[in-house]
Amino acid sequence: xxxxxxxxxxxxxxxxxxxxxxxxxxxxxxxxxxxxxxxxxxxxxxxxxxxxxxxxxxxxxxxxxxxxxxxxxxxxxxxxxxxxxxxxxxxxxxxxxxxxxxxxxxxxxxxxxxxxxxxxxxxxxxxxxxxxxxxxxxxxxxxxxxxxxxxxxxxxxxxxx
Amino acid sequence: xxxxxxxxxxxxxxxxxxxxxxxxxxxxxxxxxxxxxxxxxxxxxxxxxxxxxxxxxxxxxxxxxxxxxxxxxxxxxxxxxxxxxxxxxxxxxxxxxxxxxxxxxxxxxxxxxxxxxxxxxxxxxxxxxxxxxxxxxxxxxxxxxxxxxxxxxxxxxxxxxxxxxxxxxxxxxxxxxxxxxxxxxxxxxxxxxxxxxxxxxxxxxxxxxxxxxxxxxxxxxxxxxxxxxxxxxxxxxxxxxxxxxxxxxxxxxxxxxxxxxxxxxxxxxxxxxxxxxxxxxxxxxxxxxxx
Ligand SMILES: Cc1cc2nc3c(=O)[nH]c(=O)nc-3n(C[C@H](O)[C@H](O)[C@H](O)COP(=O)(O)OP(=O)(O)OC[C@H]3O[C@@H](n4cnc5c(N)ncnc54)[C@H](O)[C@@H]3O)c2cc1C
Ligand code: FES
Ligand code: FES
Numbered sequence: 001x002x003x004x005x006x007x008x009x010x011x012x013x014x015x016x017x018x019x020x021x022x023x024x025x026x027x028x029x030x031x032x033x034x035x036x037x038x039x040x041x042x043x044x045x046x047x048x049x050x051x052x053x054x055x056x057x058x059x060x061x062x063x064x065x066x067x068x069x070x071x072x073x074x075x076x077x078x079x080x081x082x083x084x085x086x087x088x089x090x091x092x093x094x095x096x097x098x099x100x101x102x103x104x105x106x107x108x109x110x111x112x113x114x115x116x117x118x119x120x121x122x123x124x125x126x127x128x129x130x131x132x133x134x135x136x137x138x139x140x141x142x143x144x145x146x147x148x149x150x151x152x153x154x155x156x157x158x159x160x161x
Numbered sequence: 162x163x164x165x166x167x168x169x170x171x172x173x174x175x176x177x178x179x180x181x182x183x184x185x186x187x188x189x190x191x192x193x194x195x196x197x198x199x200x201x202x203x204x205x206x207x208x209x210x211x212x213x214x215x216x217x218x219x220x221x222x223x224x225x226x227x228x229x230x231x232x233x234x235x236x237x238x239x240x241x242x243x244x245x246x247x248x249x250x251x252x253x254x255x256x257x258x259x260x261x262x263x264x265x266x267x268x269x270x271x272x273x274x275x276x277x278x279x280x281x282x283x284x285x286x287x288x289x290x291x292x293x294x295x296x297x298x299x300x301x302x303x304x305x306x307x308x309x310x311x312x313x314x315x316x317x318x319x320x321x322x323x324x325x326x327x328x329x330x331x332x333x334x335x336x337x338x339x340x341x342x343x344x345x346x347x348x349x350x351x352x353x354x355x356x357x358x359x360x361x362x363x364x365x366x367x368x369x370x371x372x373x374x375x376x377x378x379x380x381x382x383x384x385x386x387x388x389x390x391x392x393x394x395x396x397x398x399x400x401x402x403x404x405x406x407x408x409x410x411x412x413x414x415x416x417x418x419x420x421x422x423x424x425x426x427x428x429x430x431x432x433x434x435x436x437x438x439x440x441x442x443x444x445x446x447x448x449x450x451x452x
Binding site (some may be wrong): 003005021022023025028044045046049052055058059060061063064065066068069112115116119129130131133134135 | 162163164165166167168169171195196199200202203204212214216240244263264265266267269270350351352
């Protein structure tokens with residue numbers, strides 16, 4: 001029943017090999033086994049977005065995925081963005097626009113943004129709000145988050161043009 | 162909120178999946194995108210002895226146009242449907258529907274096979290299956306059968322599938338090029354399950370409705386086809402009185418529930434509003450190329 005499964009997975013470019021119980025959620029694997037506590041846990045049923053990470057190039061809820069399923073996958077978490085001394089452009093925009101208060105939702109917000117900035121044009125405020133609608137924030141009222149994302153989307157658009 | 166222990170199997174072929182299902186019967190659960198199943202496991206509302214993870218069964222992951230049929234492998238992700246060129250050009254109504262399914266992080270994992278098998282009465286893909294006369298291919302160790310969407314959904318979260326069945330493919334019938342279409346949904350927040358939604362595809366080359374298909378969700382035990390309205394509209398040129406009649410029929414022909422989110426009366430009202438929009442838009446879009 002409790003047979004453990006060996007998994008090999010790459011998180012933020014680093015390879016990890018571990019044995020896990022099949023029922024271990026990816027959230028618990030990242031936080032407890034790897035000590036990567038940047039990935040937060042809110043609801044554990046997919047609705048709050050706090051646990052959002054990138055799995056093989058797409059944002060996904062880490063609370064709706066088992067660690068065993070990540071065998072052979074490449075995962076990015078908030079720890080894989082910038083560092084305190086060298087924030088990523090997105091993190092810098094969040095800082096500048098006061099897009100966080102308590103910070104609980106922020107890792108999930110950032111990882112969602114990393115994905116939607118690549119997938120969707122995010123040409124106007126409506127589109128940005130739509131793209132972020134799966135991530136709940138109890139503090140900021142979203143206004144500042146939308147501004148931060150708009151700035152990065154516009155900058156990337158003008159760089160591409 | 163952690164799942165109870167379970168055994169885990171990760172087969173790579175359909176045959177392996179079927180033999181595991183045959184062996185374990187209702188002790189086993191198929192794990193596809195996990196976007197409906199894992200919440201139920203986390204809440205311990207389900208405690209299967211074994212999870213059969215089908216995510217590495219490559220033969221279930223395909224999307225192709227075959228004449229006037231769109232063939233969709235059961236493991237096709239919501240996001241693949243949303244971003245597919247074939248869907249954008251040949252089936253814009255499906256693309257619009259997919260934009261309403263949850264959020265990108267859920268669409269990246271959720272699958273068509275999972276959505277149909279889960280059979281939420283307010284889920285978009287089951288409704289698209291009804292609208293587009295889906296033929297659902299189901300296999301078990303005894304063989305294959307093909308189930309019409311009309312016979313697949315029995316009640317909320319209940320289908321005609323048996324525990325040892327695997328949905329392998331969904332075939333959607335493509336409307337002719339130039340058909341009009343519309344999809345309108347009312348939900349409280351973007352990405353939430355809808356209170357109600359209505360969709361249509363219509364052929365009306367000279368303004369006269371030659372054929373029309375209409376479906377609705379969130380307003381009955383299962384997604385429904387609005388046959389009576391289709392009948393009423395076929396062969397007619399749309400005018401205000403005809404639309405009013407269709408709206409009235411739409412309101413009468415569904416059996417909405419009252420739940421925590423909305424009253425039956427509210428849902429019936431929405432049914433009328435959405436039907437009016439959908440019929441008008443779909444006929445208006447006839448003959449126009451997809452964006
Ligand atoms: C926050 C949130 C919001 C959501 N909002 C929406 C929404 O607005 N609209 C909407 O439609 N959906 C919504 N969903 C659900 C989502 O679309 C799911 O992806 C879908 O219902 C199930 O697909 P899955 O592949 O994830 O299936 P799973 O969760 O893996 O499985 C669901 C069920 O189907 C069975 N199953 C899976 N694949 C097969 C198969 N091939 N053959 C036989 N049985 C199978 C499983 O055993 C299980 O019983 C939401 C989910 C979340 C978490
Ligand atoms: S903890 Fe995963 S979505 Fe809330
Ligand atoms: S900053 Fe507190 S929840 Fe978003």
